[in-house]
Structure formats: C-alpha cells, structure tokens
Amino acid sequence: MTLFTFHGDLPSLLSRRYRPGPRVELLLGRRASVKDAVxxxxxxxxxxGRLxxxxxEIGFEHLVLDREEIEVEPLRPPVDVRTPTTLRPAFPDIRFIADVNVGKLARLLRMLGFDTAYRNDLSDEECAATAERDKRICLSxxxxxxxxxxIVHGRLVRESDxxxxxxxxxxxxxxAGQMRPFSRCLRCNNLLEPVAKTTILSRLEPLTRKYYDAFERCPRCDRIYWAGSHREQMDKIITALAPEQP
Ligand SMILES: [Zn+2]
Structure with missing residues (x-):
C-alpha cells in the first residue's frame, strides 16, 4: 500500500470515493508514476505545487513504491511560472489560455492587459495544443x-463568479503589480495602438467626438477604444484588486 496525504484545499478535489481525505491509501497493481497515481x-x-x-522531494515521473508515504502539496501563491521548479520548467512570460467555461474571466484578464487566448469554440484538444505551443497557463x-x-502550467478555477x-x-x-489596464483588445487579445482622432472622426458619436481626444485602435479588428469605453467599471475593479495602483 502507498499512503498519499493531500494538503491545503487538495482534499476537496479528490474523487468522491476517496473523500473526505486528506489521507488515502492506495494499492497500485502496476508501476505507476506519481502523476498518474495522484x-x-x-x-x-x-x-x-510540491511532491x-x-x-x-520528487518529480511527476517518480514511480510510486509500495509502503511509500507521499505528501501532495498544492500550488501556493505567489506562483511565478518564469522560475523552474522540481515539477515544472519555466515559461518565458505570463500568458494565459482560457477554456470555454471561463470566458468572462478571459475578458477581465484582457481588460487588465494580460495576454489571454480565448475562443468560445475551442476544443479540449486545441486548447491543450495551444497551451503547449505558446507556453500558456491554462485556466479551466x-x-x-x-x-x-x-498542459504544463494551469489552474483549476475554484470560484464561480x-x-x-x-x-x-x-x-x-x-x-497586481504587472497590470497594464486598457492596453489590449477585449475582442481579439491584440495590443492596442494609438490612433489620431482626425483619422477616425467620422466613426465617432457626437458626444465622444466632443469630450475625448485620445483614442486607440486594435490593428486586427479595427475596434476603437477611448477613456469612456469600459473604463469606469474597470477602474473600480482594478482599485479593488490592487489598492496601491493609481
Ligand atoms: Zn481587436
């Protein structure tokens, strides 16, 4: 028998038959990696976060032995994917891919300026392939x-709101310290570029034309953004997330 002890909130992720945990004894009939066993x-x-x-300390490929006692620890904040660990290689940057079940989260992350790939028709296969190819953290x-x-880095999103x-x-x-709010297109994730008001004048509503002078444009979908669009709602959200931000 092998004894697994699950720490943090990991017992809540155990399959029903192994709940409530946190300790589970398992007789493995064949040689299994600790990743497959967990x-x-x-x-x-x-x-x-740690095994x-x-x-x-062991890696995911470790083959589980009889009479072994294995401690399974959760990811603990702050997680920096740019630093390698015993379990995972580093990613060059913080980039996300959002599964279809967290579409609103994807839009909010884009609002804060984080590179977040998302399509509402993405299959699991495509999602995993993109996460691997672009080295993206998968949120699902x-x-x-x-x-x-x-999928190397990812998060099983716990909250529903x-x-x-x-x-x-x-x-x-x-x-919190890495946000670049309003820098990215909410529709297609592209970085926005400044655009001269004179060149888009005909596309503006009279009040927008009157009260705003700084505009940005998505080079991909041509959507235009300005301080009045989405900003008031987002300012509140950002203030709540990171009070030290202006
Ligand atoms: Zn766009």
Missing amino acids: EALGPPHTEI VANGR MDFRLLKRSR PLAQLREVVELYHL
Whole structure:
C-alpha cells in the first residue's frame, strides 16, 4: 500500500470515493508514476505545487513504491511560472489560455492587459495544443482538460463568479503589480495602438467626438477604444484588486 496525504484545499478535489481525505491509501497493481497515481485519485497535476516521497522531494515521473508515504502539496501563491521548479520548467512570460467555461474571466484578464487566448469554440484538444505551443497557463474548470500532459502550467478555477475568479488568478500568480489596464483588445487579445482622432472622426458619436481626444485602435479588428469605453467599471475593479495602483 502507498499512503498519499493531500494538503491545503487538495482534499476537496479528490474523487468522491476517496473523500473526505486528506489521507488515502492506495494499492497500485502496476508501476505507476506519481502523476498518474495522484490524478487517478482526483486532482489534476496542474494543482500540485510540491511532491515529497518519504521525506524526499520528487518529480511527476517518480514511480510510486509500495509502503511509500507521499505528501501532495498544492500550488501556493505567489506562483511565478518564469522560475523552474522540481515539477515544472519555466515559461518565458505570463500568458494565459482560457477554456470555454471561463470566458468572462478571459475578458477581465484582457481588460487588465494580460495576454489571454480565448475562443468560445475551442476544443479540449486545441486548447491543450495551444497551451503547449505558446507556453500558456491554462485556466479551466474542467478536471479532464487539466489532466492532459501537454498542459504544463494551469489552474483549476475554484470560484464561480467571474470577478472572484479574477481575484483568484491575480492572487495566485501575484499579478497586481504587472497590470497594464486598457492596453489590449477585449475582442481579439491584440495590443492596442494609438490612433489620431482626425483619422477616425467620422466613426465617432457626437458626444465622444466632443469630450475625448485620445483614442486607440486594435490593428486586427479595427475596434476603437477611448477613456469612456469600459473604463469606469474597470477602474473600480482594478482599485479593488490592487489598492496601491493609481
Ligand atoms: Zn481587436
């Protein structure tokens, strides 16, 4: 038998038959990696921050032994994906891909300026492939998607309200100091570019034309942004997330 102990909120991710945890004894009939063994009990590998077997830190590929005691610890904030760990290689930058079940979260992350790939018709296969190719952190509420080995960094989003989800992600990855609000197109994730008011005058409503002088444009979809659009709502959200931000 192998004894697994799940720490933090990981017991809540155990499959029903192994709940409430936090300790689960398992007889493994064949040689299994610790990644496969833990995922068979419930939690996706993305949720694990550290693994210790009989007091020694191990990687996902470690083959589980009989009479071994394995401690399974959760990811603990702040998680910096740009620093390698025993479990995962580093990613060059903080970039996300959002699964179809967290679309509103994707839009909020874009509002804060974070590169967030999202399409509402993305299959699990495409989502995992994009996460691997672009080295993106995968955000999802789907256990099965996050168990795919092509996904290296990810988060099983715990909250259901989009604003609470945003707070969850901002806190986990310590994003408060890295926001660049209003720098990205909400529709297609592209960085916005300044555009001269004179060149878009005919596209503006009379009041917008009268009260605003600074405009930005998405080079991909041509949508125009200015201080009045979305900004008041977002200012409140940003202030709530990071009181030290202006
Ligand atoms: Zn756009």
